[in-house]
Amino acid sequence: MISLSSSSPSPLSLLKSCKTIRTLEQIHAQIIRKGSEQDHVLISEFISICNSLYPNKITYAGTVFDRVLQPNIYLWNTLIKGYSTYSSFATCFGFFRRMKQSCVCADKYTFPSIIKACSSVVALKEGRVVHGLIVKCGLEDDVFVGSSLVDFYGKCGQVFNARKVFDEMFVRNEVTWTSMIVGYSSTGDYLEAKKLFDEMPERNVASWNAMINGFVKSGDLVGAKLLFDEMPEKNMVSFGTMIDGYAKSGNMASAHALFDQSPEKDIVSWSAMISGYAQNGQPKEAVKMFNDMLSRNVKPDEYVMVSLMSACSQTGDWELAKWVDSYLSESSIDLGQHHVTAALVDMHAKCGNLDRAAAFFDKMPTRDLVSYCSMIQGLSVHGHAVQAIALFRKMLAEGLTPDDAAFTIILSACSHVDLVDEGCHFFEIMVNEYSIAPSTDHYACKVSLLGRAGRLREAYDILKEMPMEPHAGAWGGLLWACRIHGDVALGKEVADRLIKIEPQNPANYVLLSDIYAASNQWSDVHHVRNLMSEKGIRKLCGRSWI
DNA sequence: TTAGGGTTAG
Numbered sequence: 073m074i075s076l077s078s079s080s081p082s083p084l085s086l087l088k089s090c091k092t093i094r095t096l097e098q099i100h101a102q103i104i105r106k107g108s109e110q111d112h113v114l115i116s117e118f119i120s121i122c123n124s125l126y127p128n129k130i131t132y133a134g135t136v137f138d139r140v141l142q143p144n145i146y147l148w149n150t151l152i153k154g155y156s157t158y159s160s161f162a163t164c165f166g167f168f169r170r171m172k173q174s175c176v177c178a179d180k181y182t183f184p185s186i187i188k189a190c191s192s193v194v195a196l197k198e199g200r201v202v203h204g205l206i207v208k209c210g211l212e213d214d215v216f217v218g219s220s221l222v223d224f225y226g227k228c229g230q231v232f233n234a235r236k237v238f239d240e241m242f243v244r245n246e247v248t249w250t251s252m253i254v255g256y257s258s259t260g261d262y263l264e265a266k267k268l269f270d271e272m273p274e275r276n277v278a279s280w281n282a283m284i285n286g287f288v289k290s291g292d293l294v295g296a297k298l299l300f301d302e303m304p305e306k307n308m309v310s311f312g313t314m315i316d317g318y319a320k321s322g323n324m325a326s327a328h329a330l331f332d333q334s335p336e337k338d339i340v341s342w343s344a345m346i347s348g349y350a351q352n353g354q355p356k357e358a359v360k361m362f363n364d365m366l367s368r369n370v371k372p373d374e375y376v377m378v379s380l381m382s383a384c385s386q387t388g389d390w391e392l393a394k395w396v397d398s399y400l401s402e403s404s405i406d407l408g409q410h411h412v413t414a415a416l417v418d419m420h421a422k423c424g425n426l427d428r429a430a431a432f433f434d435k436m437p438t439r440d441l442v443s444y445c446s447m448i449q450g451l452s453v454h455g456h457a458v459q460a461i462a463l464f465r466k467m468l469a470e471g472l473t474p475d476d477a478a479f480t481i482i483l484s485a486c487s488h489v490d491l492v493d494e495g496c497h498f499f500e501i502m503v504n505e506y507s508i509a510p511s512t513d514h515y516a517c518k519v520s521l522l523g524r525a526g527r528l529r530e531a532y533d534i535l536k537e538m539p540m541e542p543h544a545g546a547w548g549g550l551l552w553a554c555r556i557h558g559d560v561a562l563g564k565e566v567a568d569r570l571i572k573i574e575p576q577n578p579a580n581y582v583l584l585s586d587i588y589a590a591s592n593q594w595s596d597v598h599h600v601r602n603l604m605s606e607k608g609i610r611k612l613c614g615r616s617w618i
Numbered sequence: 619t620t621a622g623g624g625t626t627a628g
Binding site: 084112113114115116117120144145146147148149150151152153156179180181182183184185187188214215216217218219220221222223224245246247248249250251252253254276277278279280281282283284285288307308309310311312313314315316317319320338339340341342343344347373375376379 | 619620621622623624625626627628
């Protein structure tokens, strides 16, 4: 227990060396016991430490503040800064109002924080009111106040007003210039951003990073890398920005090289790598990276977990899905966030854990097309196509507009359970009600649907008449139907076509040979097998076009 | 008078 007796260190120095919330609570108890709750300097330091150690526990500082009878401007400012970044805007703005009501005048230290709070939620209306107050107080010439306004207008998409404030400032520093560059960059005006960057008298690492990010966002990774190499000092943000830029453009080799080079690897850099691998169809690499991250004691956050779930969906790793689920429920990650729940639904649906997927799906306050499709596809591929179709109908009834991917999923569901009429109906409404031009995949689904129902000629006609070249999968669906229904003549025709497209795929030969075998045409079977060995094609165990 | 402010990456 910490003692605040006269021989002990002063409460202020105790606060300054405080590292944990437990110690902070002990100091708080001592402050109360010593009757120091009205000591402005002490309470101001307390709020400041609380904010820097545990920004998400700023309400604790708020309760300590509320015990102060007549808080001075220092206390108000410290509190408002604490709330400006991490808490709800309404609470922060509420404190600002209370401060004015208690007849404490906002000063040049108050405005940057309250403007920052406005920027963080794009509260344009409130920010304009505060700007008016700033002018009224004659504080617009302060470089901190002015910079916060430039940043505010830029973040609210009002780059013209940002520039107006910028141009009217007498003194500007790196922060002012950087805020302006970010403003241009966020509206896509990269040329103007670069012009300012070249003009600015002095730059700091944030200025360089902002410009590199501008290049990355404009898609110019070469330009970004040139700046990155040129900058005098790099920090984690510099590396993180470049790594993410490479990862998003699919260049995982460059991303990985830079990741290996970066002296410190924080959660954003790990996240960029994991997400990059997951998005570029290398889910196993993503999982490997995640395990590597855990082994270095980096705590995953929601971004990382969402990427990991995407990787898990792709591999269908049921065990990993269960681990992720239990990890998330024990973590402090907010499961109420839509993208986290959507990822959970998708992961469980793809891994075949349908009850769990449905539990999350049902809990969602609003269900969008993506989550509906995750659920519908999960049901369809795991043997519940009828429920999948019912859910698709429910989705339509809710007024959601399906896209081409949604129709691929539902057509495929219909073909799984031979619901030919339903499938044809969905194909028809896709074209006529939703004005979606059928893709090769849509045609392939319809071919498979008709083919499996024995309507082989109709299916064949679709393949011949569709406006684009059918892919091998579409022909494969029909060949499979010929095998089921024993249509030797059509089977041969289709196999000939398929073999032209995919001469090295053993499945095409095997299926044709099976068709001959089923009708006892053994010399043809023999012929196909000879053809295979002439071409050096070996029969594989388990065959599929999917 | 011992304390308080604005910029950069997923």
